[in-house]
Amino acid sequence: MGDGDALREQGPQVVGQLNLDPRALATALRVGRLTPPRTVHLLVDTGAAISGIGHDIALALGLVADELIPVVSVTQAVMRTPVFPASLALWLEGDGAPRNELFPLRMVGLPPSVSGAYDGVLGRDFLQRFDLRYFGHDGRFELELRTDATA
Amino acid sequence: MNLTADALPPLVDLTAGEEKVLRQTLQFEDALPGLLRSHAGRWIVWLDGLRSAHDTEEAARAWAADNLPIDSGRVVVRVAERRPVALSGLAAFRFKP
Numbered sequence: 057m058g059d060g061d062a063l064r065e066q067g068p069q070v071v072g073q074l075n076l077d078p079r080a081l082a083t084a085l086r087v088g089r090l091t092p093p094r095t096v097h098l099l100v101d102t103g104a105a106i107s108g109i110g111h112d113i114a115l116a117l118g119l120v121a122d123e124l125i126p127v128v129s130v131t132q133a134v135m136r137t138p139v140f141p142a143s144l145a146l147w148l149e150g151d152g153a154p155r156n157e158l159f160p161l162r163m164v165g166l167p168p169s170v171s172g173a174y175d176g177v178l179g180r181d182f183l184q185r186f187d188l189r190y191f192g193h194d195g196r197f198e199l200e201l202r203t204d205a206t207a
Numbered sequence: 208m209n210l211t212a213d214a215l216p217p218l219v220d221l222t223a224g225e226e227k228v229l230r231q232t233l234q235f236e237d238a239l240p241g242l243l244r245s246h247a248g249r250w251i252v253w254l255d256g257l258r259s260a261h262d263t264e265e266a267a268r269a270w271a272a273d274n275l276p277i278d279s280g281r282v283v284v285r286v287a288e289r290r291p292v293a294l295s296g297l298a299a300f301r302f303k304p
Contacts (some may be wrong), residue, residue: 071285079265079269080277083272102246103296104294104295105292105293105294105297106294108294111220113220114216120224120269120277120278121225121228121281122282122284123232123235123284124217124225124227124229124232125289125292126215126290126291126292127218127291127292127293128291128292128294128298129301130294130295130297130298131302132301132302134214134215134218134291135216136215136216136218136232137217137218137219137238138219138221138225147289148296162267164294165218165219165220166219166294167219177294180208
């Protein structure tokens with residue numbers, strides 16, 4: 057199966073390094089208790105209002121919930137789930153030298169993945185920093201950081 | 208919408224620490240009508256009451272990190288109306304049970 061086939065089948069995915077939020081990261085570094093980041097595969101999901109990560113992954117990374125918010129799932133069940141401040145490091149290419157950039161984000165805890173195809177989703181709260189181009193014929197996509205967006 | 212704990216089951220299995228955050232979240236939501244009159248749009252830190260209010264999420268989180276234990280159950284939250292957040296665009300459709 058070529059890359060295009062995989063992309064069409066699994067949807068557009070971003071691969072990044074997930075870790076504590078920048079402030080917690082700085083504190084962990086200061087006290088020498090730094091958790092290694094985790095490589096995560098995140099589905100670009102414009103249908104999701106908020107980003108999410110598997111709850112087990114959040115706990116393994118040591119993320120600490122800020123609050124629990126009401127969410128509505130595809131069955132329209134309204135439930136509560138923790139919100140975790142985190143940071144996502146992405147490799148950006150294009151104009152200028154390629155660089156690794158750290159984005160703070162909030163992610164809700166998600167139940168275990170059924171398919172294991174990805175670890176979480178990037179919703180509109182995160183994607184508003186980017187312009188998205190999706191090439192449906194081969195499943196490729198491009199995320200371009202908006203010039204007015206701050207990491 | 209009834210946002211009480213009984214009305215809204217957890218989507219995931221909560222840890223003991225998250226149960227503490229849930230209790231503080233429910234306290235915050237009980238106080239929300241008053242907070243909307245005094246602190247609408249601001250980021251606050253809540254732990255058995257309003258601890259501090261800030262213009263940005265980053266400032267609120269910084270205050271919480273400097274002044275409260277990470278495992279205290281403190282809540283860092285924006286003062287705004289609470290509505291369920293859609294995890295998927297398909298949440299707009301009524302599926303047969």
